[in-house]
Amino acid sequence: MVWLHMKHTSCAFLFILLVPTILCAQNPTGLPEKDSASIRRVVTGFADSYNRHDAQALARWFTQDADFTTTQGVTIHGRRLIDEHFEPLFSGRLKSVHRTLSVRSIRLLTPEVASVNIECEVSGAKKTDGSELANHKGLYAWILTRQDGQWLINVFHESDLPSAPPSP
Numbered sequence: 001m002v003w004l005h006m007k008h009t010s011c012a013f014l015f016i017l018l019v020p021t022i023l024c025a026q027n028p029t030g031l032p033e034k035d036s037a038s039i040r041r042v043v044t045g046f047a048d049s050y051n052r053h054d055a056q057a058l059a060r061w062f063t064q065d066a067d068f069t070t071t072q073g074v075t076i077h078g079r080r081l082i083d084e085h086f087e088p089l090f091s092g093r094l095k096s097v098h099r100t101l102s103v104r105s106i107r108l109l110t111p112e113v114a115s116v117n118i119e120c121e122v123s124g125a126k127k128t129d130g131s132e133l134a135n136h137k138g139l140y141a142w143i144l145t146r147q148d149g150q151w152l153i154n155v156f157h158e159s160d161l162p163s164a165p166p167s168p
Contacts, residue, residue, distance in 0.1 A: 031108050038151050039106055039114055039144060046153070047101045053090035059083035062153045063145060069157045071138070096124040101140070109143075114151065116142040120158070137161045 042061055049057035059082045062068070068076045068085070076085045086094075104117040118140040125133040143155035 031106055036106055039116060042151050043101055043103055043118060047099055050099050053095060055083050055086035055090055058086055066153055067155050071158050071160050093126040098124050112146045114144045116144060
């Protein structure tokens with residue numbers, strides 16, 4: 001009888017020990033799948049709008065009071081000004097640009113705030129003088145907030161990553 005009791009206790013102990021481990025392995029960040037999918041849709045929607053060169057659609061992925069900081073360190077504040085920033089770029093030196101985005105990490109800071117790091121590959125851009133800009137990689141750091149059930153970009157910082165040194 002004691003043996004049977006110990007066997008059940010051992011099984012219960014293993015169950016209590018292993019279930020959280022298994023659950024964490026399935027979702028190590030603790031980010032609910034629904035939020036992860038919604039945030040990834042924002043990333044995809046942003047990239048689609050950008051690659052269609054649609055400044056209005058692009059701006060809709062931002063909160064009304066968003067901050068967008070460029071690789072040059074210029075900060076544009078607010079959805080309307082973000083739209084106005086991209087409109088001439090998309091009809092000018094960025095009219096052939098294409099960006100491929102890949103989510104590096106998503107971290108839920110609160111139930112309504114998430115941090116997202118995204119790798120970016122850029123092709124088809126031109127310099128301000130009209131000459132071709134070499135394809136390059138960058139990194140986006142975003143803070144998203146959930147507003148009325150929808151995730152939107154509240155803070156956007158973009159940076160260019162250094163080019164790999166030429167091989168010998």
